[in-house]
Amino acid sequence: MTEEPADAWSGSSPVPPNRGDFYNxxxxxxxxxxxxxxxxxxxxxxxxxxxxxxxxxxxxxxxxxxxxxxxxxxxxxxxxxxxxxxxxxxxxxxxxxxxxxxxxxxxxxxxxxxxxxxxxxxxxxxxxxxxxxxxxxxRMEKIGAFALTEPDVGSDAARGLATTARRDGDTWVLNGVKKWIGNATWCDLVVVWARDEADGQVKGFVVERGTPGFTTEKMHGKTALRIMQNALITLDDCRVPEANRLEHANSFADTARVLRTTRLMVAWQAAGTGRGAFEHALAYATRRTQFGRPIARFQLVQDLLARMLANTTASLTMCARLAELAQAGDMQEEQVSLAKMYVTTATRETVGWAREVFGGNGVLLDHHVTRYTNDAEAIYSFEGTREINSLIVGRALTGISAFV
Ligand SMILES: Cc1cc2nc3c(=O)[nH]c(=O)nc-3n(C[C@H](O)[C@H](O)[C@H](O)COP(=O)(O)OP(=O)(O)OC[C@H]3O[C@@H](n4cnc5c(N)ncnc54)[C@H](O)[C@@H]3O)c2cc1C
The missing domain is CATH 1.10.540.10 (Acyl-CoA dehydrogenase/oxidase, N-terminal domain)
Structure with a gap:
């Protein structure tokens, strides 16, 4: 073991060396x-x-x-x-x-x-x-968003969705409020989920910016994913043509079909978040000196680095196998829920350890890792919280729904 770390990093760049794809x-x-x-x-x-x-x-x-x-x-x-x-x-x-x-x-x-x-x-x-x-x-000439969550309805969207859709001739009239909607402050179109007053089913509508009755307001005070622009959307007698009602979005089962595919994407996002935090921590450990030697020289710091890498590698490989299943059209709801639940939990652990490696600097934005620590909190909770995804897995394992 040499005193000088093999991979000393100057620290001047906001991008640490790319070391997190351990299994290539x-x-x-x-x-x-x-x-x-x-x-x-x-x-x-x-x-x-x-x-x-x-x-x-x-x-x-x-x-x-x-x-x-x-x-x-x-x-x-x-x-x-x-x-x-x-x-x-x-x-x-x-x-x-x-x-x-x-x-x-x-x-x-x-x-x-x-x-x-x-x-x-x-x-x-x-x-x-x-x-x-x-x-x-x-072509990214039009940017999209997805509006399911409401101020009073998050996990219970299937049962509790309060935004309404009323058919009126060739149009639909939407009323309600959506909360947390990413990209909605500036995007061109939003998929809005609303309950049809006639049959009580949740249906999907594409609402284009500029439609009368559609307004957005940026959410302030967010301590996670601050770069992401989240909005409150108000739909006030917002009229959309029947041509904008998504033909195959006719009940919450169709919403769930979409979430099944996007939960894999969120698991990948969480794995990338853990990987970024790990890479920053590894780089910092090789250049930060205490007791006359780089902190990477201490066994306890190496143990943290190895644990972070294990979490990241397990997360990435879990996602990669699910990607194979998804590609083959074989990915089941409970399989993707397991990944969303596991990877976001592992990532939360990883970003915490990464911050620990930075000591006090871990809460300074200049040292980057704090962005990941904060952001992981939101990823842990959106697209189905850990509890909701574990209940989906539990239902598949036991045949018993324990949601309520
Ligand atoms: C940064 C950010 C971006 C987002 N972007 C979007 C977006 O673009 N579009 C969108 O539609 N939504 C978005 N969301 C909303 C997100 O999907 C919800 O926050 C999430 O579904 C959880 O709902 P909730 O926050 O209302 O929590 P709640 O449903 O109120 O849950 C609170 C707590 O109770 C627990 N809980 C609830 N029910 C049960 C149960 N049956 N058993 C055990 N525990 C339970 C939950 O797990 C959680 O711990 C975003 C959220 C955040 C934070």
Whole structure:
């Protein structure tokens, strides 16, 4: 063991060395996809990472990322046709990891558009609706969002959704309030879930910005995912044409079909968050000196690094196997809930350990890790809290629903 760490890092860059793909999942991709992800990484490390901390502090979104990602043709990468690149599940997951390791909000913004917005239209739209919205969304000329949660209804969306939809001739009249909706302060269209007054079923509607009766208000005071722009949406006699009612979104079972696919994306986002925090901690451990030697020299610090790497590697490989199942059309609801539950829990542990390695500096934005520590809290709770996902797994294991 030498006194000098083999991988000393200058500390001047906001991007630590890329050490978190321990089992080399990238090798599972073909050369062209690896090259594309290398371009994504280069762009994020060069143009976004240097300005990310100030954006986090000011709770501002780096809008320049939209045309840059559009140019690399990344949106809708899981889907084929309708102008989507058709790169498949594993590519899509590892793309989320690249975004999250630089800043978790980048992956969550992208997921709101490509996973939740485009994903709902791809799964629940008619042929005409897919032709109408997916190509401009794949070009990122139109940005999407997904509005399910309400001020009084989160986990209990299936039973409790209070936003209403009333059919009136060729239009639907929507009324209600949505809370937490990512991208909604500035996006072009929002998939709104509302209960049909006639049959009591939850249905999906595409509401375009500018529709009378649709207003958004940025949520302030958020201590996690500050770069992500979350909004309260008010629907006040908001009229949308029947052509905007998603043809195959006719009950909460259809909402759940969408969430099944996006929970895998969230698990990837969490794995990328843990990986980013681990990489920052590893770099810091090699350059921070105490007792006359780098703290990486201490056994207890190495133990933390090994535990973080174990969490990250287990999370990434779990997601990669699920991506194979999803690609084959075989991924079950309880399988993805297990991943969402496990990976976000492991990530919460990882980011805590990563912060610990920084000592007091771990709560200073200049040292980056605190963004991951805070952001992991939101990822832990959205798209089904840990409890809700464990109840889905428990129901599958026992055949008994224990939700209420
Ligand atoms: C940063 C952020 C971004 C978000 N983005 C979006 C978005 O874009 N679109 C969107 O629609 N929503 C979004 N959400 C909302 C998110 O999906 C909800 O926060 C989540 O579903 C949990 O709902 P809740 O916050 O109302 O918590 P609650 O449902 O009130 O739950 C509170 C606690 O009670 C527990 N609990 C509830 N029911 C049970 C039960 N039956 N058994 C055991 N425990 C239970 C929960 O697990 C949790 O610990 C976002 C949230 C955050 C924080």
């Amino acid at each position: 999942l990238l090798a599972l991709l073909p050369d062209d996809q690896r090259a594309l992800l290398a371009d994504v990484r280069h762009y994020l490390e060069t143009d976004i990472a240097p300005v990310i901390t100030e954006h986090w502090e000011r709770a501002e979104f780096p809008a320049q990322i939209v045309p840059a990602l559009a140019k690399m043709n990344l949106a809708g990468s899981k889907f084929t046709g309708y102008g989507c690149p058709g790169q498949g599940e594993l590519f899509h997951g590892l793309l989320n990891v690249e975004l999250a390791r630089i800043d978790p909000s980048l992956a969550v913004f992208f997921g709101g558009h490509d996973g939740l917005g485009m994903g709902t239209i791809a799964l629940c739209g008619s042929e005409e609706q897919k032709q109408r919205w997916l190509p401009p969304m794949a």
